Amino acid sequence: MLLREGFCTGFYNRGMTRPFDVCIRGAGIVGRTLALLLGQQRLRVGLVGLDAPGPDVSPNVGRDVRAYALNARSKAILESLRVWPNGADATAVTHMEVHGDAGGTVFFNAQDQGAEALSWIVDVPALERCLTDALRFQPQVECLAEPCEAALTVVCEGNAGGAREALGVRSTVFAYPQRAIAGRLRCDHAHTQTARQWFRGGEILAFLPMAGPDGNSIAFVWSVLNERAADLMALPNAALCQELETFSGLALGHLELFGDRGSWPLQLTEVDRWVGAEKGKAWALAGDAAHTVHPLAGQGLNLGLEDAAVLTETIRTREYWRGLGDSRLLRRYERARRADVQRTALTMHGLQQLFALPGSGWQTVRNLGMNGFDHSGVIKQWVAQQAMGT
Numbered sequence: 001m002l003l004r005e006g007f008c009t010g011f012y013n014r015g016m017t018r019p020f021d022v023c024i025r026g027a028g029i030v031g032r033t034l035a036l037l038l039g040q041q042r043l044r045v046g047l048v049g050l051d052a053p054g055p056d057v058s059p060n061v062g063r064d065v066r067a068y069a070l071n072a073r074s075k076a077i078l079e080s081l082r083v084w085p086n087g088a089d090a091t092a093v094t095h096m097e098v099h100g101d102a103g104g105t106v107f108f109n110a111q112d113q114g115a116e117a118l119s120w121i122v123d124v125p126a127l128e129r130c131l132t133d134a135l136r137f138q139p140q141v142e143c144l145a146e147p148c149e150a151a152l153t154v155v156c157e158g159n160a161g162g163a164r165e166a167l168g169v170r171s172t173v174f175a176y177p178q179r180a181i182a183g184r185l186r187c188d189h190a191h192t193q194t195a196r197q198w199f200r201g202g203e204i205l206a207f208l209p210m211a212g213p214d215g216n217s218i219a220f221v222w223s224v225l226n227e228r229a230a231d232l233m234a235l236p237n238a239a240l241c242q243e244l245e246t247f248s249g250l251a252l253g254h255l256e257l258f259g260d261r262g263s264w265p266l267q268l269t270e271v272d273r274w275v276g277a278e279k280g281k282a283w284a285l286a287g288d289a290a291h292t293v294h295p296l297a298g299q300g301l302n303l304g305l306e307d308a309a310v311l312t313e314t315i316r317t318r319e320y321w322r323g324l325g326d327s328r329l330l331r332r333y334e335r336a337r338r339a340d341v342q343r344t345a346l347t348m349h350g351l352q353q354l355f356a357l358p359g360s361g362w363q364t365v366r367n368l369g370m371n372g373f374d375h376s377g378v379i380k381q382w383v384a385q386q387a388m389g390t
């Protein structure tokens with residue numbers, strides 16, 4: 001087994017002979033978070049792949065240009081590990097506007113929910129840095145170049161790693177004929193801590209506030225048909241900004257793209273099993289290895305972080321005589337997570353499909369529906385609380 005020097009505590013742990021309790025395959029945000037959570041439980045963890053980009057890293061992106069909308073539950077998980085990014089790298093969203101394609105609008109407000117924020121927009125590279133720094137000080141976690149023998153293997157390789165299939169997991173995939181284009185923009189007007197979203201002609205554009213409460217920079221995510229994504233990706237910066245200004249009705253004035261842009265394929269993925277044992281070796285899936293959802297409501301990583309927290313809690317509270325690979329224990333984790341993930345995935349899918357339906361009849365129905373929803377009181381409150389993870 002190879003140890004990578006300079007990451008985690010592999011360098012210091014050389015010669016350590018205690019066997020690994022858990023092997024985590026894939027060191028994205030979910031894998032790193034899970035490693036830290038299990039390390040806190042004094043389990044010995046091998047984390048595979050921190051310095052080895054896997055096949056799912058988009059070739060057109062160097063530094064990840066995305067910013068994630070994370071809810072209060074995810075914030076609590078990351079804060080418990082002291083890896084929540086500081087100040088300008090995590091901007092609180094206090095208002096949200098969702099615009100339909102024929103005058104329908106829904107407004108959310110943190111104050112109405114009795115909350116500090118509806119969500120936080122987190123700079124992805126900043127969060128990754130916080131996690132990597134924390135791993136350096138967690139002696140229970142060792143970074144490895146190859147998978148190790150352990151009582152339990154957790155696959156966190158995202159949606160494109162090969163380990164899931166090698167374990168015999170079958171996945172059902174609905175490939176949206178869309179890609180999401182993402183990047184960073186400077187705007188004429190301040191964002192006023194408002195997240196804005198437009199649904200139009202089957203496309204979805206989100207403007208996410210960044211750089212603190214008074215900032216005037218945003219991250220955008222634009223889901224468009226594959227062919228249009230290729231055209232938009234090929235545009236010079238100024239022309240792409242013009243397209244964004246038109247689609248957003250100049251809501252934040254003139255826009256200036258800075259840094260790279262990237263694009264990602266979009267799919268809904270469900271797996272037939274989250275846990276199992278292969279040749280007597282126990283395994284579990286977490287994060288995008290277990291599910292992917294359309295990013296229209298920014299829920300994918302929130303679900304993955306909850307997987308990590310629930311798996312850790314399931315292990316922590318196990319009966320003293322159950323081993324880490326105990327099949328009943330692992331099924332508890334699967335049961336606890338599957339229904340939550342299915343509900344979120346179906347809601348995202350339903351919304352995407354509803355706004356993709358052509359024709360003025362559907363347009364009227366969905367926009368009336370939005371206005372009705374905006375005045376629905378208890379229902380709106382419930383939906384907001386679900387999205388906020390509270």
Ligand SMILES: Cc1cc2nc3c(=O)[nH]c(=O)nc-3n(C[C@H](O)[C@H](O)[C@H](O)COP(=O)(O)OP(=O)(O)OC[C@H]3O[C@@H](n4cnc5c(N)ncnc54)[C@H](O)[C@@H]3O)c2cc1C
Nearest residue numbers: 026028029030049054068069158161287288298300301302
């Ligand atoms: C455009 C877009 C916007 C999004 N916005 C949001 C948002 O606002 N909020 C939100 O909650 N979610 C959002 N998501 C979803 C979010 O990106 C994912 O849910 C999240 O990144 C999943 O994390 P993960 O660690 O499970 O997987 P990944 O991020 O895919 O990480 C997997 C890791 O495993 C590694 N790996 C793969 N194969 C191997 C291998 N064979 N060996 C070793 N390592 C391997 C990879 O290199 C990677 O480091 C968005 C997604 C997209 C596409």
